[in-house]
Amino acid sequence: MSVPPARLLLILLVAGAYGVLLATFVSAAPPTWFIIAHLVALAATIHLGIFCLGLGVFVDVFARGDRGSRSVALTFDDGPHPLHTMRVLELLEAAGAKATFFVIGAKVDAHPEVVAEIVRRGHEVGLHSYTHDRLLFMRHESKIVADLVRTQDAVERAAGVRPKLFRPPVGFSSPRTRVAVRQLGLTVTGWSARAFDGAGRPSVAVIVARIAPSLEDGAVVLLHDAPERGDVAPTSIEAIPELLAHLKQRGLSAVTVSALIAGARESVVVAQHAR
Numbered sequence: 001m002s003v004p005p006a007r008l009l010l011i012l013l014v015a016g017a018y019g020v021l022l023a024t025f026v027s028a029a030p031p032t033w034f035i036i037a038h039l040v041a042l043a044a045t046i047h048l049g050i051f052c053l054g055l056g057v058f059v060d061v062f063a064r065g066d067r068g069s070r071s072v073a074l075t076f077d078d079g080p081h082p083l084h085t086m087r088v089l090e091l092l093e094a095a096g097a098k099a100t101f102f103v104i105g106a107k108v109d110a111h112p113e114v115v116a117e118i119v120r121r122g123h124e125v126g127l128h129s130y131t132h133d134r135l136l137f138m139r140h141e142s143k144i145v146a147d148l149v150r151t152q153d154a155v156e157r158a159a160g161v162r163p164k165l166f167r168p169p170v171g172f173s174s175p176r177t178r179v180a181v182r183q184l185g186l187t188v189t190g191w192s193a194r195a196f197d198g199a200g201r202p203s204v205a206v207i208v209a210r211i212a213p214s215l216e217d218g219a220v221v222l223l224h225d226a227p228e229r230g231d232v233a234p235t236s237i238e239a240i241p242e243l244l245a246h247l248k249q250r251g252l253s254a255v256t257v258s259a260l261i262a263g264a265r266e267s268v269v270v271a272q273h274a275r
Contacts, residue, residue, distance in 0.1 A: 004055060004056035004057065006045065006048060006049065006052075006055035006056065006057045007049075007055075007056055007057050007058075009045055010042075010045045010046065010049060010057055013038065013041055013042040013045055014042070016038055016042075017038065017039070017042060020034075020035060020038060045057065049173070049174075050137065050172055050173065050174060051171070051172060052171075053168065053171040053172070053173055053188070053190045054190045054191070054192075057173075058173045058174055058175050058177060058178050059173045059177055059178045059181060059188045060188065061188050061189070061190040062187055062188065062189050062190065062220070062257070062260075062261055063189075063190035063191060063192050063220055064192040064218045064219060064220050065217070065218030065219075065220070065260035065261070065263055066217065066218050066263060067216065067217040067218050068217055069217050069218050069260065069263045070217060070251060070252055070253060071217070071218070071252060071253045071254075071255045071259065071260055071263060072215060072216075072217075072218070072219045072220075072221060072247060072252050072253070072254055072255070072260075073099075073100060073219070073220045073221065073254070073255055073256060073257045073259075073260045074092075074097065074098075074099040074100070074221050074223065074243075074254050075099065075100045075101070075102060075126075075167070075189070075191065075220060075221060075222055075223065075257060076088060076099060076100070076101045076102065076223050076224060076225035077102045077128055077167065077198070077222065077223070077224050077225070078102075078104060078107075078128065078132065078198070078224050078225065078226045078227060078228050079101055079103055079104070079107060079114070079224075079225040079226040080101065080103055080107055080108060080111050080114035080115050080118065080225070080226065081107070081111070081114070081225065081226035081231070082111050082113075082114055083231075083233070084225055084226050084233045084234070084237060085101070085111075085114050085118070085225045085226060086114065086117070087233075087237055088225045088237055088240065089117060089118065089121055089123070091237070091240045091241060091244070092121075092123070092240070092244075092254070093121060095241075095244040095248075095254070097244055097247075097253075097254035098122055098123055098124070098254055098255050098256050098259070099123050099124070099254060099256065100123065100124040100125070100126055100165065100189075100256045100257040100258070101115075101118050101123060101124070101125055101126065101225065102125075102126040102127065102128035102165070102166075102167040102189070103115060103125055103126070103127070103128055103151070103155065104128050104129065104130065104131065104132050104151075105127075105129065105130035105131070105147075105150055105151030105154040105155075106130055106131050106154075107226070108151070108154040108155055108158055109154050109158075112154075112157065112158035112159075113158075115155060115158040115159045116158050116159045118159070119159040119160070119161055120159075123256065124163075124165070124256035124257060124258055125155050125159065125161060125163050126163050126165030126166060126167060126189060126257065127148055127151045127152065127155075127163050127165065127166040127167070127186070128151075128166075128167055128169060129147055129148070129151060129168070129169050130147050130148075130150045130151045130154070131147075132169045132228055133147065133169060134169050134170050134172070136168065136169055136172070136177075137168060137172040137173050137174040137176065137177050138174065138176070139176065140176065141176050141179040141180050141183075144176060144177060144179075144180035145180045145183055145184060148166065148180060148181075148184055148186070149184070151163075152184075164185065164186055164187060165186065165187050165189050165257055165258070166181060166186040166187070166188055166189065167188070167189045167190070168188065171190065173188070187261065189220065189257055190220065191220045191221065191222035192214060192218070192219045192220050192221075193210075193211050193214030193215065193219050193220070193221045193222065194210070194211075194221070194222035194223075195207040195210050195211050195221075195222070195223055195236050195239070196210065197223060197224050197234050197235060197236035198224050198227075198228065198234070201232075201234075201235050202235060203235065204235060204238050204239045204242065207235060207236050207239040208239050208242050208243060208246075211223075211239075211243055212243070212246050215243070215246050215247060215250060215252065216250075216252075217252065218260065220257065220260070221243075223236045223239075223240075224236055225237065
């Protein structure tokens with residue numbers, strides 16, 4: 001697997017910082033402006049790594065499949081909810097579409113029957129932490145592992161499956177996240193298209209306008225089937241029929257993230273044999 005450019009930049013900047021430190025002790029310190037510029041670049045890259053999951057600075061991220069897959073992965077965060085998630089399941093079933101639900105462990109314990117229904121209908125369940133702790137990426141590695149295992153246990157009790165996909169709360173990651181997911185053998189899942197439906201209540205038209213241009217081969221779409229807190233239904237739920245209609249018009253199928261990953265791996269194998 002190739003190293004993401006942003007991660008490579010971070011490695012070079014860290015190495016450069018050690019070089020500056022060594023030069024200071026061995027010979028003469030570089031100009032002040034150079035040191036400041038280097039530190040600013042280093043700090044900016046670290047912050048981008050924390051807040052921009054798709055850059056893959058700290059963790060390996062699956063954010064899209066192959067462009068020739070003719071498939072799109074619809075994903076839903078922050079559930080399960082006894083009403084809203086069931087509505088999403090009905091809309092997906094009517095269209096013969098599959099999806100992946102990144103669930104919050106505490107909600108799984110509160111509504112295990114909904115998670116069981118997600119799995120029964122052939123959809124996939126991923127982890128979204130136990131309480132949607134926005135600072136999970138800052139916790140000690142052992143705390144992150146314990147949180148994710150607790151969420152896995154909740155899903156397994158509810159539906160008999162043990163998720164191997166993880167989407168960090170708010171998409172924040174860190175080197176500690178990397179240690180935890182490696183220990184548990186999890187695949188971090190990002191996105192290539194999002195509606196920003198978790199912020200405010202954008203209209204259906206706005207949601208479709210934000211998502212539709214990115215509905216292409218291999219896209220991973222981020223939506224919500226429940227609010228992070230409370231019971232107000234995300235407006236993206238009502239946009240699902242129109243989004244599914246766009247997929248149909250473009251000859252694309254809605255599949256689970258794991259199906260999209262499997263397709264990407266198969267394409268790599270085919271390409272290697274073709275050489």
